[in-house]
Amino acid sequence: MPNQLAKLDGVYQALASPARRHVIAELGRGPTTMSALAEPFDMALPSFLQHLQILENRGMITSSKSGRTRTYSLVPHGLVSAEDWLSEQRSVWSSRLDRLDDLLHKLKESES
Amino acid sequence: MPNQLAKLDGVYQALASPARRHVIAELGRGPTTMSALAEPFDMALPSFLQHLQILENRGMITSSKSGRTRTYSLVPHGLVSAEDWLSEQRSVWSSRLDRLDDLLHKLKESES
DNA sequence: AAGTTGATTAGGCATTCACCTAAGTATAGA
DNA sequence: TCTATACTTAGGTGAATGCCTAATCAACTT
Numbered sequence: 001m002p003n004q005l006a007k008l009d010g011v012y013q014a015l016a017s018p019a020r021r022h023v024i025a026e027l028g029r030g031p032t033t034m035s036a037l038a039e040p041f042d043m044a045l046p047s048f049l050q051h052l053q054i055l056e057n058r059g060m061i062t063s064s065k066s067g068r069t070r071t072y073s074l075v076p077h078g079l080v081s082a083e084d085w086l087s088e089q090r091s092v093w094s095s096r097l098d099r100l101d102d103l104l105h106k107l108k109e110s111e112s
Numbered sequence: 113m114p115n116q117l118a119k120l121d122g123v124y125q126a127l128a129s130p131a132r133r134h135v136i137a138e139l140g141r142g143p144t145t146m147s148a149l150a151e152p153f154d155m156a157l158p159s160f161l162q163h164l165q166i167l168e169n170r171g172m173i174t175s176s177k178s179g180r181t182r183t184y185s186l187v188p189h190g191l192v193s194a195e196d197w198l199s200e201q202r203s204v205w206s207s208r209l210d211r212l213d214d215l216l217h218k219l220k221e222s223e224s
Numbered sequence: 225a226a227g228t229t230g231a232t233t234a235g236g237c238a239t240t241c242a243c244c245t246a247a248g249t250a251t252a253g254a
Numbered sequence: 255t256c257t258a259t260a261c262t263t264a265g266g267t268g269a270a271t272g273c274c275t276a277a278t279c280a281a282c283t284t
Contacts (some may be wrong), residue, residue, distance in 0.1 A: 225284100226283100226284085227282105227283080227284080228281100228282085228283075228284095229280100229281085229282080229283095230255080230279105230280090230281085230282100231278100231279085231280085231281100232277100232278075232279070233276105233277080233278070233279090234275105234276090234277080234278095235256100235274100235275090235276090235277105236273105236274080236275090237272105237273085237274080238271100238272090238273085238274105239270105239271080239272085239273100240266090240269105240270085240271075240272095241268100241269085241270070241271085242267100242268095242269085242270095243266105243267085243268090243269100244265100244266080244268105245262080245264105245266090246263105246264090246265090247262100247263085247265105248261105248262075248263065249260100249261085249262070249263090250259100250260090250261085250265090251258105251260085252257100252258085252259075252260100252261085252264100253256100253257085253258080253259095253283095254255100254256085254257080254258095
């Protein structure tokens, strides 16, 4: 039972690898074939396939096969949960920092 | 030699755990002691300490000890690189989706 | 039909991860 | 000074991760 929390785990875990981030970035520009995605990496194909499967199992990308080539595409909203969490965090501590900033300014003013 | 890329790896890896995300979220509200952070988790302290050390090694949090308690705080810009990468990705594919959307609209219009 | 190519399956191996228990150390309080 | 508290160190275990090679399958191509 993958709840929302476990899902976030998976998305961040998936992003913690250059190969997988490359796939996401590349597919952001449009669908691409498996071997084209793998090409820049000095890695055996089966190893690269694992990365693709991780992303696919997380629901971040999809694929379909036609002939003997498999084409991958981005699932548009696969990254949203991850980005949401991060920006929420930032909004919490940045407002806290703003208040701190205010405080420092006031201290400075009261000095002079 | 931790380059920018390896650093991103580390940040995402660090976020791929409920315990560690809890720490980030909690410290976003202000500095807190180690045992307070650990309290909600059913986990031995040494295990929890590992999570804190992972975050600290990544430069996402800092700590200092006074007396026998250690207090952790957020390092304000520790999450920025992760958020930047994500929002950049989104901007790429969302503009692509917008163009697709336009295309579909035009197709629909030309039908009628 | 035979060869080549793109992808897949199977299985193996080293490393890292996420936990644990047990045994410290150092400070605070009675 | 004794004891409780807050954390730390050391060491061990099972599962997951990230890579590999070898073999196979399923289209194309010739």
